[in-house]
Amino acid sequence: xxxxxxxxxxxxxxxxxxxxxxxxxxxxxxxxxxxxxxxxxxxxxxxxxxxxxxxxxxxxxxxxxxxxxxxxxxxxxxxxxxxxxxxxxxxxxxxxxxxxxxxxxxxxxxxxxxxxxxxxxxxxxxxxxxxxxxxxxxxxxxxxxxxxxxxxxxxxxxxxxxxxxxxxxxxxxxxxxxxxxxxxxxxxxxxxxxxxxxxxxxxxxxxxxxxxxxxxxxxxxxxxxxxxxxxxxxxxxxxxxxxxxxxxxxxxxxxxxxxxxxxxxxxxxxxxxxxxxxxxxxxxxxxxxxxxxxxxxxxxxxxxxxxxxxxxxxxxxxxxxxxxxxx
Numbered sequence: 001x002x003x004x005x006x007x008x009x010x011x012x013x014x015x016x017x018x019x020x021x022x023x024x025x026x027x028x029x030x031x032x033x034x035x036x037x038x039x040x041x042x043x044x045x046x047x048x049x050x051x052x053x054x055x056x057x058x059x060x061x062x063x064x065x066x067x068x069x070x071x072x073x074x075x076x077x078x079x080x081x082x083x084x085x086x087x088x089x090x091x092x093x094x095x096x097x098x099x100x101x102x103x104x105x106x107x108x109x110x111x112x113x114x115x116x117x118x119x120x121x122x123x124x125x126x127x128x129x130x131x132x133x134x135x136x137x138x139x140x141x142x143x144x145x146x147x148x149x150x151x152x153x154x155x156x157x158x159x160x161x162x163x164x165x166x167x168x169x170x171x172x173x174x175x176x177x178x179x180x181x182x183x184x185x186x187x188x189x190x191x192x193x194x195x196x197x198x199x200x201x202x203x204x205x206x207x208x209x210x211x212x213x214x215x216x217x218x219x220x221x222x223x224x225x226x227x228x229x230x231x232x233x234x235x236x237x238x239x240x241x242x243x244x245x246x247x248x249x250x251x252x253x254x255x256x257x258x259x260x261x262x263x264x265x266x267x268x269x270x271x272x273x274x275x276x277x278x279x280x281x282x283x284x285x286x287x288x289x290x291x292x293x294x295x296x297x298x299x300x301x302x303x304x305x306x307x308x309x310x311x312x313x314x315x316x317x318x319x320x321x322x323x324x325x326x327x
Contacts, residue, residue, distance in 0.1 A: 001099050003080045003167070004244045006072030009035050010061050012086030012247050013043040015214065019020065020051055022089040028096035030080050034085075036068040064238070065163065066179035066188045073173065081173060084165040087214040097209040098167040101155065107317070109172030109201040112161030112191070112207040113209035120212055125162050127205050128151035130317050131324040140190040140246050141317040142263055149326055158205050160193030165211045172201050182293065185235050187242025194250055198307040202252040205247050233282060238268060241293075248290070249304070250313025259314070262289065 005023055009016065016035075023033055033054045037044060038061035040223040049058050069083045102246055115125035125152035136145040148162075166189075176196045177272045179188060193203060240263075247260030268283040301308065316322075 003082050003095050003099065004032045004072075004076035004078040005082045005084065005245070006069055006076060007033070007035045007084055007086050008038065008065055009040060009044055009086040010038040011040045011042045012046065013040070013047055014086045015117065016044060016047045016090045020054065020199045022092070025092050026090065026095045027092050029099060031095070032076060034075055036072045038068055063181065064184035066183055067181035070181055072177050073280040078080045079170050080167055081170055082210070083304055085213070088165060089212050091196040091210040093151055094209045094211060095167070098206055101204050101206050102169050103166070104169060104171065107202050108204055109176070109196060110161055110166055110168040110203040110204055111167055111206050111209070112158055113211045114207045115165060115211045115213045116160065116247055118214040123149055124213065124215060126150065126207060127156060128158045128160065129324045130159065130322050133169040137267060140187065140243060140313060141257055142266070144317040150324070152205055154205065154207050156205050157321055158203050159197070159316065159319070160189045161203050162201050163189035164213065170197070175199065176201060183222035183242055186239040191242070191246050191249070194246065197316050197319075198311045208316070236279070237282055237285055237289070238273060240264065240283065241289050243285070244290045245293060245297065246313065249300055250308060250316070252308070252314065255312070255314050264319060309326060
């Protein structure tokens with residue numbers, strides 16, 4: 001089998017040599033390596049020039065992570081797609097082990113590797129589960145928080161893999177309808193794999209497939225490459241937009257209005273009460289951007305109406321198989 005590895009790179013020169021070395025050392029797979037370079041200002045171009053077998057595609061950084069992934073998909077040719085950040089390296093059997101878990105006959109579309117810190121000392125991502133809480137300010141649903149390191153048996157179904165590193169079959173990616181490229185960073189995996197759940201596609205966890213990740217290093221630069229916005233501000237705004245947009249796109253009508261609005265309002269009110277006026281200003285930008293997207297959201301809901309009626313998005317988070325076991 002063959003894998004198109006699609007790497008989103010922005011100023012990742014410190015990580016590219018080791019990443020490319022470990023990709024080329026993968027066992028039992030044929031690879032096509034595609035680097036989507038998001039206008040890097042470091043030595044990335046010089047490093048990539050030493051690897052003529054690597055296909056390099058240019059893409060603007062302001063469009064976001066999964067827009068870069070989709071750009072790489074358009075340049076890819078293999079049946080499996082491994083999409084990843086640049087600040088990683090892989091065990092030599094990682095991609096083979098992920099590929100072995102894909103089974104279209106069983107509707108297993110995607111495989112989620114375990115992620116460890118870059119030095120291999122700390123487990124940072126594994127089995128994902130939803131945990132019922134009174135209010136989850138960081139969850140895709142205000143009543144469910146995310147647990148990302150649940151020690152589950154190999155092959156267990158998870159609601160979604162981490163967008164930072166995942167393998168998916170091309171046919172499933174196309175059937176699900178591609179990434180929503182309006183997402184900049186965060187919640188893009190919730191959005192995409194909620195649609196996968198609506199279409200009865202599954203993701204499984206593969207603990208023995210190991211990826212080592214320098215978390216957050218891919219966006220540590222003080223500003224975006226355009227020089228227009230600081231990454232921290234842009235990420236905060238994108239994160240808050242994503243949570244509201246997911247609710248507005250998929251939840252049943254009453255809950256889309258109530259919960260989608262509450263996701264924004266509670267955060268805004270909390271920042272206002274605590275006199276975080278700069279963040280309150282960011283919250284207002286979140287609201288304006290969400291309102292700007294309403295026409296596109298209405299168009300999506302109309303096209304996705306049957307799926308939303310049969311499998312409303314709020315039930316994704318309450319799915320018994322995806323819930324933390326009560327002690």
